[in-house]
Amino acid sequence: MENESKHLTDRMVLSYQAGEWIEQEDQIALEKPLTLRINDTEFATLVCTPEHLEDMVTGFLASEGVIWSSLDIEEMLFNESQGIVNVKASVHVPLTSDTYTKRVIGSCCGKSRHFYLQSDSKTARTIMKAPELTADECLENMKTLQNQSTTFKTTGGVHNAAIFRNGELLASRTDIGRHNALDKLYGYVLRHQLKSSELSVAFSGRISSEVVIKLSKMGIGVLLSKSAPTELAIQLADDLNITTVGFIRHGRFNVYTKSERIKR
Template structure:
């Protein structure tokens, strides 16, 4: 019987301009990407240009970030915290009401369902840490040429932050990118994707009702249960065409209300 190794997680302290934000449980891969992505997703920065430097010290388990502008910790932490579901006790500073203030997605790029299923399969086959341990989450960007970039972490939120960090570091534009994730698409996962502006989000598992409501409001297409020839399209943005024939399990869920 083949035995897989245990997935790693470490407590790592994030400091901004010398002020400790929190201690996070992270996998020690692509920590610079995570830092950019987390700071962007939670509204600490608006672009990679807002960061002057990042110093990662794995021995001390610290990430020290210097911003180009002042950081008003009292004003920021006066905002209400929202504890997230699953993968540890994460926290976000964006409520559902806050997320509704994000810009709506206007991309007109569409995809065939068979293409999304193919890319989801390629994503799984190339998730090295998952294949090694069996206990990792992953997030993946697919660009308009079909090229894939994958980031992995013990937490699904962390993996999405890593891939968003990669995108903003490299000044990628979201309108022709697909986000694939192994994790459930909950409202805080949707908020991270919406903050960057992904027009299409695909997951191997489900989306929550709250995430679907937000996705409809922001004109984001959400596809769940991307496995084999399976798929559930929760939204009606018109970016996915069902071209899968034969023995397939396809469902389109359109619920009223935003």
């Protein structure tokens, strides 16, 4: 685990407790911009928690369809003082603003599938294989995620996500942005050449359509969350063949899509 001092800062706050005002020191999650340059071309600026940045950059570029694997990255140099990362890589799309901001509607398998970004329509994929989990594994994986989420316990201001395989925690990542946390996991998967079909993700945030699309890009077919899904997220998860399990709290949960992967 990285040193928490890199992504936390101390600040004096005025706190109201039990009818009294108290001035005390509190720990705050850091939020910093990181400008991503690829082959000397500025591509995007991400606002993120400054930890596990190599994983995040790798996952982000793969999620956007710019690279296909971590082997496409030849060099990644960070300039922390300027908030810039320079990446030398073999790229598979033109590096223009339209690559990543153009809104389109795509379709697949005869169903209407709505994407906000052009890169989503190109990189989202239907999950063909995913693990089966028991009810106890769903509960235990979420408990593990929450127990090791020390930054959230300290600040209450970040999202947490973790990858599991056969009930074993492989990696956990934290960020102020839920997409960044998932990109950090994606980067970890790529850099360690893990089989996505063997993995499940536990996630602290709500299950939005964007989160479901991110899981499909990662090739992971089981998503566990302590929060609720949206209706569009459920529709997309059903279309993309992703199992979504929400409201994992106090020994209970709801299975919203592809329930055959949760053993009964």
